[in-house]
Amino acid sequence: MYATLLALHSLMRWLVLTSLVFAIFRAYRGWLLKKSFFKLDDNARLMAANTAHIQFLLGVTLYFISPIVNYFLQNFSTAMQERSIRFFGMEHVTMMLIGIGIISTISAKAKKKPTDEAKFKMMAIWYTIALLIILSSIPWSFSPLISRPSFRPF
Template structure:
């Protein structure tokens, strides 16, 4: 169970980062070039929302089955003192959940406005913030190493 989830979470991360980057760029370009918000823009944003939410769900289950979770038995102080356990058990989950809040907000807020430029702006900026947050807390050394 753990091995499968870890592998899926690890590979799905590529899909999340690629799709979110494309959806963000598409919206920002649409905003700056004053394009019409079309069906493919809607689909790109929705696709980004769905793949990132799937990653969130996989991550939430992985958290409790990962050997990292056992480190909590050492107590909060020990977990926070070590950069690795702090990243896996505290920073990566909390910052990524926050990133998902931004992405979900961007998606919900774009539906509340009728103007195309505002739709692009809301998705573009909120997804960009979410993406920066995700990138800031990826365990790069173990992922790519």
Template sequence: MYLYLLLFHSLIRWLVILFMLVALFKSWDGLLKGRVFSKTDDRVRHWTATVAHLQMMIGIVLYAKSPVVNHYWSGAEPAGQGSGASFFPLIHLLLMLIAIVVLTIGSAKAKRMLTDHDKFKTMAIWFTISIILIMIAIPWPFSPLSQRPFIRTF
């Protein structure tokens, strides 16, 4: 089950990024052009947060089942991982949790704003901060923190 969840988590990452980019485009476009905040904009806001929350829940299950995390917390010496040994147990976990909290706050605040300008502005600011954190915390193949392939396979 762990490997299937890991594959699913790796694939959903792209869905989260796609939703975030669409939400960011719509929020910045709406803010800069003074558009009306439409039902589509609200749906994008809602589904971006929902997909990110789904990804977080899968990540939490993976965290509990991960041999890398369990090895780290057992106190054993990391086997040839250097500073990357703490990436998944600490850095990835904390940055992603903070990113989802920021995204959730931004989504909730945008939903409650009274003017269209304030809705777009709130989404643009909070979602931008969130995607920056997400992009830092993803283990890209070129990351100095920890490397994983763009698409994980078995």
């Protein structure tokens, strides 16, 4: 079960990033070009939030069954000194919760904004911040700090 969830979580990251980048593109386009907020823009907002929520559920499930996190929680003082253990036990989960929290909050607040420009501006700025937080906390295959494969097999 752990390996399957880990593979799904790894695959889902690409859907989250793609939907978030598309929502950001639509938001900047609408804001800077003073466009109307169309159904496609609302769907982009929803898709970014929904994929982030699914990824959150997968991640929380993984957090509670992960042998790395289990070791981190049981051997906290020792684990804090080990970069990869600390990353998955504390850093990754914290930063992802912040990123997904921003996406969730802004998705809800943006749809209530009275003008299209205000919706686009809020989404553009805050979704970009969330994307930067998320990108900084993904264990990329090319990272010198913590490295994991870009795609995990099932």
